[in-house]
Amino acid sequence: MIALEAGSTYIKGGALGPDGVLRNKERWFTRPERGPDAVLETVLTCAATLAERCRPTAAGIILPGTVDETSGRAVHTPALGWRDLPVRDWVAEHLDLPVAVGHDGRAGGLAEARSGAGRDCGNFLFVSVGDGIGTTVVLAGRVPPTTGHGAQELGHTEVRPGGDPCHCGKQGCLETVASSSAVTHRYARATGWRGIGAREVYHRADAGDPAALAVCGEAMVALADVLAAAIGRYAPERLIVGGELAEAGASLLAPLREALTSRLGLPAVPDLRLARFGETAGRMGAALLARDLQDARAGR
Incomplete structure (x- = not known):
């Protein structure tokens, strides 16, 4: 199986082997400023590169924004400039393979529920902090359908009125303070350091x-402002942090836990873990x- 994750900075790829290990991990620059058609061409090229290298039997591609997983369409993906784009059909035709399309936050929650930090937990909230910021609630060990509960684009919650512009068209969204690109930009603006x-x-x-x-402290405070509402709504047993923030290690969980505690009170703060x-x-x-799609087609 090959996997693609399309974000505003990178298109990330990989291949899942029979042993359940993700290999052939690679990334390419997205460069969304070129326009939606050019981004689509890059995604197709990256998919073909992986497919040629790995000889897959199915492919999965995940996107930020609003995704119709049933039809495989990108309903509204501001990070890539896509609106009502039949991603599954384009990629399937290009690769001549069955293709599953999903939301990036839901996909991360699925992985952690099946064999990650949420495997032994009935109800948890997964938050992915990378180019974008999204959450997925997992109930009774399952990622619910997209209707009702499910993925939320919390990255476009306004946290700083009149703040930095966001690619969604608003100002002061959570992504302008706490996403990976925001942390990089804000640090560069504060220090003059570039390329970090x-x-x-x-x-x-x-x-x-x-x-x-x-910069990181402000990011954790803004993230806590938004996550506190989601925790209050779903009362999860665990909060699992994924995305690039998870690569920072446990050190940044302390300020996030402290910020959540000040908003919710200690008993209401769920167990915090890295993805x-x-x-x-x-x-x-x-x-x-992709594997689920292949199994379904085979009647397994």
Whole structure:
């Protein structure tokens, strides 16, 4: 199975082997400023590159924004400039393979529920912090259908009125403060350092860099502002943090836990854990969607 995760900065790929290990992990720049058609061509090229290398029997692709998983359409994906795009049909025709299309947050939640940090937990909230920020609630060990409960684009919740512009067209969204690209941009703006990614900023914060501590601290406070409402609604047993933030290690969970405690009170704060699959949780979930599709077609 091959897996693709399309985000505003990178298109990430990988292949799931029979042993359940994700290999051939690679990433390519998305460059959404080129326009939606060019982004689609890049996605198709990346998919073909992986398929040629891995000889898959099915493919999974996950996207941010609003996704119709049944029809395989990107209903509204501002990060890529896509609206009502039949992604599944395009990729399936290009690869001549069955293709599953899903939401990035839901896919990450699926991976963690089946064999990750949520495997032994009935109800948990998965939050993915990378190019975008989305959450998925897992109930009784299952990711519910997209209707009702399910993935939420919390990254486009306004947290700083009049703040930095977001690609969704609004200002001051959570993604402009707490996403990987926002952390990178805000650190560069504060220090003049260029070419430093979010992971490095997280590590600098852990090492005591004042500017990194300020940027990451504000990101955790903004994230807690939004997650507190979701925790109050779903009362999960566990909060699992994935995406690039998970790669920073447990050090950033402390300020997030502290911020949540100040908003909810200690008894209401769920057990906080890092995603087992880290920033590959989405791709692992995409591969699982592809495998599920193949099994369904085979009647298994």
